[in-house]
Amino acid sequence: MIGISPVSVSHYLVVGAVLFVTGAVCMATKRNALGVLMGVELVINGANLNFIAFGSKYLRVESLGLDGQLIALFVIVLAAAEAAVALAIALNFYNNHATIDVDQASELKG
Amino acid sequence: MAEFFQQIWDSFFQTSSESPGAIAYLVAAVIHCVLIIHVVAVGALIFIWMERKISGRIQDRLGPTRVGGAFGWLQTLADGIKLIAKEDITPKDADAMLFKAAPYVGFAASYCAYIALPFSDGWVAQHMNTAVFFILAVLGIEVFSPILAGYASGSKWSLFGAMREAAQVVSYEVPLGMCVVVPCMICGTLNLVTIGNMQAGSFTNWLAFNDPFTFIVACVYFTCATASVNRAPFDLAEAESELVAGFHTEYSGLRWSFFFMAEYGSMFLVSGLAAILFFGGWHGPIPIAEPIAGVLSLVVEPLLNFGRYVVGFVVGDLGQVTEGVVATQIANLMGCLNFLVKGTIGVTVMMWVRWTLPRLRIDQVMTTCLKYCVPIAAFGFLGALVWQVNDLPTSNDMPVIGKNRFEVRESWVYQAEKELRTTSGDQKSSPDDQQPPFDPHQATGSTELVPQGAFVMKGGAR
Amino acid sequence: MMLLAAFDFDWHAFFFMFFALLTCGFALAVLFTSNIVRMAFYLILSLGASAGLFFLAGAEFVGAMQLMIYVGGTLVLLIFGVMLTAQSRFVTMKTSSGEWVMALVLGGALLFLLLTAAFRVGDWRTGHPNPANVGLAESKTTTQIGMGFTGVRVDKLDAPEGSTLVSGMSGYLLPFVIVSVHLLVVLVGAAYMARTKRRASSAGVGA
Amino acid sequence: MATQVDDARIIEFDVRTDEMLVNMGPQHPSTHGVLRLVLRTDGEIVSEVEPHLGYLHRCAEKIGENLTPRQWIPYTDRMDYLAGMNMNLGWSLCVEKLIDHQLSEKAKHLRVIIAEMGRIASHLVGMGAYGLDLGTFSPFLYAFREREKILDLFEEACGARLTYSYLTPGGATADLPNGWLQKCEAFLDQFEPIIPEYHALLTTNAIFVKRTAGIGVMSGEMAVDFGCTGPVLRGSGVDYDLRRDGEERYTEMYDGYAFEVISQKDGHYPKDHDYPAVPAEAVLGDCWHRFYVRMLEVVQAIDLVRQAIDRYSTASGDWGVPIKLAHKLPKGEVYLETESPRGQMGFYLVSDGNAIPWRVRARSSCFCNLSVTSDLCRGCLIADVPAIVGSLDVVMGEIDR
């Protein structure tokens, strides 16, 4: 393929960066609490992609090795935990305030 | 042109020692695609016909008898044509994009899982080291199809079906995963081809009969598999007496049939997985495939060589058929039939159960999962683990015809022992502990990292 | 990889492009859709495609894990949340254009920064000279990962004597245990938190 | 799912969901025709069920005010179309009560044979359809296989398979044909051994027991309060069967027959030693008991038919010649209930002295049985709604009339 042959770590980093930035913007702009949560998932996934890229033996001669994959696994598991908690918070918020709009969560505002 | 034929020829009979060419790969890919498409799509046709016949027989009636002769074997095809001709309705309240996409999600997931399912020794579209895991993961994705369909239909019954499906499938993945881990643990690999090959020999070598715990686990696996593909008595997502038709209430025509193709596809998938993990995969109960294949190859091989000679006049010489390849391929073909029969038996049992039992209630389905399946699976897992670690006798130790599954002993338990001993001990660089160079052509899972010495040690212990 | 190398055409790059475009495209779709259910759908596709990138990078186990836990587990949970709260007024929530501009400007800046960084290091940029030669066995990391979690690094057995990595013992046993306990606590906590207490009298809104 | 907390004013939920109104029916696979249930649900839990009737309403009572009693017989067929014979019987007896018509012995035994065969046929549908409600298809076909044989017999007797119009005021439209009794006996001999099969598929099936035992429990008092009758009443342990406790004109049909009313006394059903024991989970008055009473009534009916065949063949008199089509009715009003398969089917006939009644009224058993639905279904799961409605075994044709 033009330009990106062979595929390098940098290319993966580009995808990771796009995911990361998309997720961050998503977190900033979405008003729905679950939309924010989806942004977080994108960010985490972007970061994960970087770990995989650095650990891959196909992209670099001197790779990070197994550690990349191991850390990626930890990230996935922690993301699952994070999603569970965030979802519980969102549901609790929804139950108590009958809305899912994060802009209305102003109870703690001074 | 000659090269084209040469490569096709090579792809089957490996005339040259160097790796096959691109066209050979392409042919192989096409064959895999065709095979899998047929198992999923045509398989669905056959299974739906089978279901009708079986349910008919169970219920004292004949089932289809008209279309396509006395057995009505073209009935499903006729229905398929009817479904294509039916109007494709999208409800007013539906989210049109998701509504239309949902059936394909399910079908794609079901189809995708077949990529890693071997039909015989090495007959697999993508030879994966994590095949078991991959199949489970992709099966888990299939749940999105009912969820999206149920949500996007804009009907309350569909939504109920979707919620039930989501809750059920996510719960049943837990015991299903536990059950699948047991054969992987015994074989020390996630590679389905290796797991299948380790059960070569007579049926006593099948992992279900390895020890009492694996048998329990096999039973639990089948129960959970039935639940995870939404078959009765766990077919709550489409419970017709409660939810009209559940998540596919609003679907019609071809879109609706995609749900069914996905359902039958996953039915065969989980049955096939059961066959490989617990019931010997492509190995028959008695190891007669190889001798028969050997005899047959005595006839077929000369014929092939003659054919090569005749064709050679037109396209140029294709090269001699490699010694033994024909016998292997014939054995593989028989193994494939074996595997299909086993998978079909699994599907038949599911049908039998469906037409016999009433449906459970949603809370009872959850109870079955969490109170029965999970603890029993965990118990079976621990039992099998203890059995392996303590090196208790298995059915595989019995003096029977066929190979002795010594590889079974080469599980990661031994590897861990070995590594721990090595690292805790002073001297670390005994040559046995070095990783052997990997051979990319040899696709085995269990021996991938095992130092050669482990074999020797085990062999000695025996 | 052998398969991909069979043609002169660089299939690796082709599939990378394919999955990368899917990943980024659906991620952007998540960003620009205002319908929460469709956002969830696009997120599934985006994460599924990124699992394809994992497979492509040789991380089969992590890829399958991504499909199983992330897509098959976390996202099902997320969709559950979406369905539980999907009242029509929350399905589409528009963001003010000012916020959009702010976020896009900052996001663009961040993206620029990251992209610059991505191509800074020569080693990262050049890629593997001949990925086709890496071989199938390199992707067989399942056992290694499993051993790594139990505290034995079989891939580091030949680490030099006296290095910071005690040979073979730089595994992840402790983090693994911590994460397991953490996960358990989190799940119990989440289950507890999602339960609601309402006054019996007010059937309608809130406590 | 809601758990108890100390403060009674606070309800704890697993996850709060919004209440939904769901229409179950009128087009729904398990509402036995065109019943519409409006469910108010919180997740899977049903907080309120409201039946909506009338989709089959054709005001048969109004039609009855324009026809002579014999002309109205076909309309009774179409009320409980699964037990047309028993409906014919109820109306015939009611008319005979008004005109004070006495039947011969033979005609009475004929009516017992036909009515009890009708009961078997009806309970077979009830049983099979209940299997469908719980998601198992095969028992339905097993039941229909046997029902078809009964319908064959009925067809031979009266020429119709569903809407018989066979029993009429005065007796029956015709005598049983030659050889009918032998065929009937042959059927009973063949049918009786099949019943354990039904028990194996349904009554004792673990899933079936899980789905029905302890579901929709109705006390005897509640059943009487709601006017539930038939197997629904006896399933709650009330010992009441019009064949024994009804009016003279009806019970004299069964004079000299040996039968016991099927209801649980002291934890036992009569004759239950032959049939599966009551499972531990089952509570008197639940869906399982209602179903079981029906199953036992099939056996009871077989027994009654056997006795009736014996007595019919030796009885004196004719088979009962029908009254004239436009028989002039005496002035007066009568009410008579019979024990039809689904409960007590009552007919109320007011005459002003013409051949055509002034007012006709059908008291539908299913109408009363169904009225208990909203109380039984309160707080159950969605899947229990078909289980409960199915255990009441309603026929909409009779409810809507």
Next chain:
Amino acid sequence: MSGQNLVERLSQRFGEKITGSNLEAIDPWIEVSAAGIAEVCEYLRDDADLQLNLLNCISGVDYFIADPKKAAKAGWEPHTEVVYHLSSTFNKHTLVLKVILPRWKGDVEGKLPEVQSVAGVWSTANWHEREVFDLSGVRFTGHPNLRRILCPEDWVGYPLRKDYEMPLEYHGIRGR
């Protein structure tokens, strides 16, 4: 208990509210006033001798002849009856009660005659009274949910009344 005894006993207890009886009919009946029916029913249900715990049926019967010549020969004034058939699952006996009402309340056409609801005495009465209301046009006071049950909510008229005219058209459906 013989019919005569019962009538006397009820008259003693309820006085005016027992307005008559017919013990010669095939099914003897006792006539109760519209205002006393609930009270009488409650007594009949709870009395230890009677225990009429099962309400079999409530029927509305309309007595009306449009043709004045025929009406003169009928021998009765136009009226509406509500008939209650009771029985006891304990004593296995039955009883018929009747409430005789004017066809229209205060003889104003369109105003439905009223009678006390017995839905509080037997739950069966709930639906039966709805049916009588729906088809015969009798209003049951104190009924928890008096709506049409068999006919659609927006149906006009009471089909079992003798002067009922089938509507020509209902939501575009031809009636006659």
